[in-house]
Amino acid sequence: MSVVSVGGDYDVVIEAGCSARVAEVVGDGVQRALVVHPDSMRSLGERITASLRDSGIEAYAVGVPDAEDAKTAVVAADLWSVLGRHGFTRTDVVVGVGGGTVTDLAGFVAATWLRGVPVVQVPTTLLGMVDAAVGGKTGINTAEGKNLVGSFHPPRAVLCDLDLLSTLPREDYVAGLAEIIKAGFIVDPVILDLVAEDPEAAGRPDGPHTLELVERAIRVKADVVSQDLKESSLREILNYGHTFGHAIEQVEQYRRRHGEAVAIGMVYAAELAAAAGVLGRDVVDRHREVLTSVGLPTSYEPGRWPELEAAMRRDKKNRGSMLRFVVLEEVAQPVRLEGPTDDQLRTAYAAVCA
Template sequence: MSVVSVGGDYDVVIEAGCSARVADVVGDGVQRALVVHPDSMRPLGDKVTESLRDKGIDAYAVSVPDAEDAKTAVVAADLWALLGQHGFTRSDVVVGVGGGTVTDLAGFVAATWLRGVPVVQVPTTLLGMVDAAVGGKTGINTAEGKNLVGSFHPPRAVLCDVDVLSTLPRADYVAGLAEIIKAGFIVDPVILDLVAEDPEAATRPDGPHTLELIERAIAVKAEVVSQDLKESSLREILNYGHTFGHAIEHVEHYRRRHGEAVSIGMVFAAELACAAGVLARDVVDRHREALTSVGLPTAYESGRWAELETAMRRDKKTRGSLLRFVVLEDIARPVRLEGPTEDQLTTAYAALSH
């Protein structure tokens, strides 16, 4: 078992089988629990629900749509209705069992019910473990963009049951590697070295460095969010690759995996930094090498710049009409690039277009 503390406020447990111990971390005085899970994770959701009932907690399981279809105001309203119907109070708990979309949704519902009830996250995807479930960011999507409605609401605990990773489709597992590689580029280059040592092994849950990669990525996020919970400054570095990545998700109506979009977004950010004279070409090349070595995409179709730029201008980091990007000066040296020129933007886009 490995435990990563997030600023001493809560722990992220990384251990095989730890999802069975939800009742041990929900806290004292809990009488009711709402277990939110996607349709595809019903067996684990039911298992967690039963474990809570065995401890004398009135637990209710509710299934929500898979992927981004779960992160809507309609689904959130349905969950609020259930909380009201079952008489949930501030001493009760919401449990999110699923990938990043479910932990985002469960966290948002917990943050907004009675202005905040506890949430315990049980991420079931690699992406959820290393990114979405850690840090307290919650949110839902709107027609205008991703995560534009949300709240900061740190969980009571996060349980990363690595046994579940063996059930993931390979494409979903590989997509989660984008967030791990991102952590390597912005803070911890050892991650990049481990991936380069054996890229094929990095794509397998039973790889020799799997646990270390997960732990290192979580440690990066834990250190950053413990210093800057509400993204006032430092936490923005965790959005590396996300401005362009979120734009891709938006124009494709969330049909592309988040990690795939972020992978392309990191290449765009690297090319943009190079075009702006901030980043050396060899580091841009290393982005493509690291990402392609594990099967992640690094190119995007041409002819869609206008709609992508419109989507980026709705990004949360945008200030007025000024686009802002997290870029690198070098590996592990992230900085902000404010107001890049249109020529720099289109040069970066052309460099990854096909």
């Protein structure tokens, strides 16, 4: 077992089988619990609900749509209605069981019900464990963009049950590696070395370095978040690759896996940094090498620049009409690139499409 403390405010437990411990971590004085799970994980959601009931808590399980279809105002309103019908108070708890979309949704519902009730997150995907469930960002999507409506609401605890990763399709597991590799590029190069040592093993939940990769990525996020919860400065580095990645997701109506979009987004950010003269070609090439080695995409289709640019201009990091990107000067040396020229933006896009 490994435990990562996030600023001393809550713990992230990384251990096989720890999802059975939800009742232990919800806290004292809890009378009611709402377990939010995707429809495809009903069995796990009901199992956790039963364990809460066995501990004397009045627990309810509610299924939501899979993937990004869960992150809508309509679904959130349905969950608010459940909380209201069952008389949830500020001492009760919401439990998110599922991938990043479910933990985002459950956290948002918890943050907004009675202006904030506790939430416990049980991420079931690699992406959820190393990114979405840790850090207290919650949100839902709108037609105008991803995560434009949300709140900062740190969880009471996060339980990363490594046993659950064995149920993931390989494509979903590999997509989650993008966020781990991102942590390697922005802070912890040892991650890149571990992946390069055996890329095939890195793409399997039973690989020899799985626990270390997950723990290192979570520590990167925990350290950053503990210094800057509300993304006023440092936390922006966690968005490396996300400006272009979120644009891809939006123009493709969220049909592409988040990690795949972020992988392409990191290559775009690297090419943009090279076009702006702040990053060497060797690091740009390393992006493609590491990502390709585990089966992640590194290129995009030409002809979609107007849609992508419009989506990027709605990014949360922008200030006024100025585009802002997180880029690298070197591995583990992230900086902000503010107001890149149109020529630099298009040069980077052309390089990604080549």
